[in-house]
Amino acid sequence: MSEQISRVGKRGVTRRKVLKGAAATAGVVAGSGAITGFPTIWAQDIKSVTLTHVGMSYSTIIDIAREATKDLGFTVEMAVTDHEGFLNRVATQPDSVDIADFEIWQRKFAVPRGVLQGIDVKRIKQWDKLTPIYTKGEFQGRPISRIGVSPYEVMYLDGKEATTFHDGPTEWASMVPGVFNADTLGIRPDIINRPVETWAELINPEFSGRAAIQDIPAIGIMDAAMALQAGGVVTYADMGNMTRDEIDQTIGALIDLKRKGHWRALWGTFDQSVNLMAAGEVVIQSMWSPAVTAVRSQGVPCYYVPLKEGYRGWANGLSLTRHLEGIKLDAAYEYINWYLSGWMGAFIAKQGYYIGVPETAKPFMTENEWGYWYEGKPATETITNPYGDPMEQAGQVRDGGSFEDRFSKIAVWNTFMDESVYMNRKWNEFKTA
């Protein structure tokens, strides 16, 4: 470890070696009891470093920053923004972002604009233990779906300052894995009193006036496509990269449904989706996992349905912005190593999200929690959310089962198409119809 530190960075080797001894002792003393070895760089000036972690609200949670600041000795701050705000900020004001926490399909914008720098994989302690979904494009030995933008596709760069992706492992990664999950449809099982098994149910006329879809073009279109393909309305050559004709057909079908009054609403924010479901305005809609739990914690039954065509996967990654250098860059590496070292994984698992190195998260979770969230086992006692509020009763099983079950059934990922501009325009037409 000390050799790696002494090789990069602008500091001299001698000082580093002297500090190494101090760091070893300090690492044991500092930080919370469970995490040892942090901080590994112990210099006076690192305490004055402030890292700004910018991202969207589902992953950029202030508790993480507090814990990190406690363990690492320097200050980590969170700045929360919305999807669009993030992309615009990182593109036009990259100096105001240090750690960028965003979705993989958004990388297709950020990387070519030269605002990020590559991550030296050798400096990431857990690299070999990272889930192969990101590092190899596989899960349980089998290649994972590449429809849409999969993590593997945007994982590696040609070089440290490259603006293009490399198909295949290199020394420079564009990101380390952040949170990820498999999404599907949410339903009100108490109102729809029968099993729902296919994506086509989203467009089932039985639910006319009580269905909703998400109003984020890059994601909503995938939900729509899954439903339309399952329902036999449209067939796609590559759902993740539609042709203009396929887009026309998709949007045409959506407009058709809209005119028939099928869509009660298009939701744009998380909490709109929660409200729609909890208030009974819709009975079937595209949803995100924590939204389902939020509805349930209000005492309203809501089920996140495993569908036979599979899940829609999405993933985040943490990146370093180009302007980081020197001590700040070292602090950034410290932070992302800490991020993957366990506490964060356990914290976010209770939101229903997975993390890049599940095994480091395991020691931070109770056996009950690990069993429920990752292994799909029934809960042995009440499951609480990260803030202590009860979410699930004992005996409940996580919708969709275990991590293995859910992720081996990823059909598509959130996407960014070549024809995105066209798709955007057509989506607007859908909205004005």
Next chain:
Amino acid sequence: MGHQYGRRPWTFYVLAAFFTLFVLFLYGPMLVVYTLSFQGPTGGLVFPLRGMSLHWFAALFGQARTGDVWGSFARSLPLALMVLTVTVIFSVMAGLAFRRRFAGATAIFYMAIASLIIPGLVLSIGIGLMFQFTGVPPRWYSSAFGGHLTWTLPFGLLIMFAVFSRFNRAYEEAARDLGAGSWQTLRHVTLPIVAVGLIAVALFGFTLSYDEFPRSWQTVGPYNTLPLEIWGMTTNITSPALYALGTVTTAVSFAAIAIALTAMAMIQRRRSRRALGAGRG
């Protein structure tokens, strides 16, 4: 109508009823907010009410998942006060300027109109880019401050137009005839007459800034203002803590208004007492 304070005409009752309905309309959503903020821990953002407690008020002050409400409030409030002050001063000055004809008046006027019309989203990106180019880091007290001013100054200016329209110069001329200097005339004659308009500008300046979203969007830098923070919160797990925020805000505003009105009443009473005394020499 007129100054006889006799019986009120029937129109008074009709209009008063209309006004009451209007106030109820304004407060309709607020009533929902107040009611739902008192729910128990399983409460959601919609009816039916689930439990009764002060849980969400505690959550709001406890600041765990609810986002950095206090931090962002601690930026929004001073920002709004700064915007209020600057807007009032600059608008009044500009309003006075426009009372005379001068070359370029139309251009400046339409500059203010354009500032009103340009979509805040686009402008905030522009301002953000400008700061990125010049290397100055964007912050709530610099770039966002400027962004908010582009929104409030046109409002202030236009209200000043309403205020100064058909303004009877006779008072100012009389003051000058009596030997008052321009500054004195301004302070003791002009401003008191337009005081109500100034309150309107101040109010607009404050509320427009406090609640501003698009022009803050890309201009705040790394630390959010309250609307941005709340927006961020709604993109994740939301809770009646937001409603609790609404209730607390209302309570504070009512308190502030009560204090302001009492102060005004006291000042007015003192002034009329002094006026009475002045006559007695």
Next chain:
Amino acid sequence: MKLAPTAASYLEVAPLTLVLTVFLVIPLAMVVTVSFFEYDMISGVIPVFTLDNYSYLFGSRLTLDLYAGTLKFAAIVWAITLFVGFTVAYFLVFHVRSLIVAIGLFLLCTVPFWTSNIIRMISWVPLLGKYGLFNQALMGAGITAEPVEWLLFSDFAVVVAYVHLFTLFMIVPIFNSMARIDRSLIEAAVDAGAGRWQIMREIVIPLSKTGIALGSIFVITLVMGDFFVVKVMSGGRTASVVSAMFEDIRLLLYPPAAASAVILLIIVVLMVAAILRIVDVRRELAG
């Protein structure tokens, strides 16, 4: 120190002009420049001159639909806020006797605005939703058997939200204009035997026209520039001019968004100029 009048004017208008120059004119110049650039999805803006962004917007059916929709909202909201705003202002100016009470009532109307817009938007759902308060009341009173669906996520909901948010912007300028009306004029008219509506038509309305014009400018500008209210209250089912701009900005497509902004700016400035032609707000100042 006595300044020449015009010099005093320049000095007085300087601070406002300076702020607007830095924070409006420069960014606006950037926006206009970018609107003439080409762009590529991946790498962004390409500084090559092109008229494509504009030609696309002018030729697209979508643009027409968006403007038609937004203008429709603007017209409806303007009419309603004018009626409500005028009536409320009239009440406050002419029927409330004490200035302090008038100010108090006025401030009462502003309190909801101190709670964030976003929170109030969320609260419309439990109020107007299928199982919300309003529907419960309607069904409870026996007026309807089924929940009324178009109360929420519809054009109706959008108009209600706009009126809710923007009436105050109509009240304030009209209030200010009305308050300047010389009461003796009205007394004279009453003494001369004029009826209520006559006084309204011939004295009050003409003398409030500055306020009406300004309130109209505020409301129309606010509706034309809105993207958020229409998105939330229509349930994402209706788009507005600016919400479509937002979709472009989402994908960092600055040139078309910039072109759209420029076109919107020109159109609304023309609308404002038309209003000002009817009521020359500035003439009344110099007098």
